[in-house]
Amino acid sequence: MVALEHALLVSLSEREGSGYELARRFDKSIGFFWAATHQQIYRVLKRMEEAGWVTHTDVAQDGRPDKKVYRVAAPGSDELARWLAEPVEPTMLRDELGVKLRGASLGDVTAVRREVARHRDEHAARLAAYQAIERRDFPKPSKLAGRELHQYLVLRGGVRAEQSFTDWCDEVLEALREEGPR
Amino acid sequence: MVALEHALLVSLSEREGSGYELARRFDKSIGFFWAATHQQIYRVLKRMEEAGWVTHTDVAQDGRPDKKVYRVAAPGSDELARWLAEPVEPTMLRDELGVKLRGASLGDVTAVRREVARHRDEHAARLAAYQAIERRDFPKPSKLAGRELHQYLVLRGGVRAEQSFTDWCDEVLEALREEGPR
């Protein structure tokens, strides 16, 4: 596995950056598929530097704390290429909401329904955010190639996932509306 | 969080069972939303018994090893009801395939495309399996209510997730087919 290392290598290959910057970037790109907190990123960057995959230079800033800007070293690029060619196991869905719904009749069904509605709104909001990025950054998707195309396709994955989750929540709410207030 | 405990409580509330049986059941129901290995299940069952959420009785079998059949105790039901009413954070997507696609141009694009195709087939196979269960166990979904309805809706979530993942893979393959063999 060890995907966070490789996600960081991808991000740093595109553009060098500090741990903090990487955490921000993750929020709005690879983060659609692989979220990470800053704590984790700092720890992993350190480990990666020990392994020789990245190097850092201290950069002083005025009005802000110093930062450590990381860039990918040759062994890091090699490792990334190696990992990209290696197969990974397809993931299973993993969402507590499904567990709650499955057990709904063993507790307060109304509370579970409320929870589904809340998740619906959250996923719908993410969907809207992703679609806004899509319109803004990729107005002509048929013209894309290479790295940009790949970025676009990852975004499309995020859009599709949020769309289908939202639709599922709607289906659940519809079905529970009928049986619920009886 | 602690969702596995609660997933087990849900499953044991429906029907008592041993750790092994629970692991099997997970493969084909709650497992759509929360997978677990037998190791983890044994460990968690032990912990749950210490907490008084479940109790077990040893059952001798002929031709097979003895098993420990677990059932939910009153504190376990209480805990489950409490947890069901409690909010959870909506999950983020978490799939390495997105990371690989995002970094595809930094390595062997053909290998990544092959990997997407492999995942497509795997997800399509799961989709077919879920749909088979849907047709077999829920031929008249509009007639459902209560526990059965909830089970059906969870299954629908699995179907939708696999469907949308498969569709996304197809979109990716289509886009990469055009730029790839150039």
Add this chain to the structure above:
DNA sequence: AGGTGCAGTGCAACTGGTTGCATAGGTACG
């Protein structure tokens, strides 16, 4: 003057999940 929030890095403790291994009797296949 005081509170909030952002940029920036980091440690320590904990929880959750995976992997490898051990044990043991039964069945099914070549």
Add this chain to the structure above:
DNA sequence: CGTACCTATGCAACCAGTTGCACTGCACCT
């Protein structure tokens, strides 16, 4: 007759991810 797989349980070690906290200094609002 050996091998491999299924039922059944479990330990130990490890890896990944989360949470809570600590420190600095600037900017902005009230």
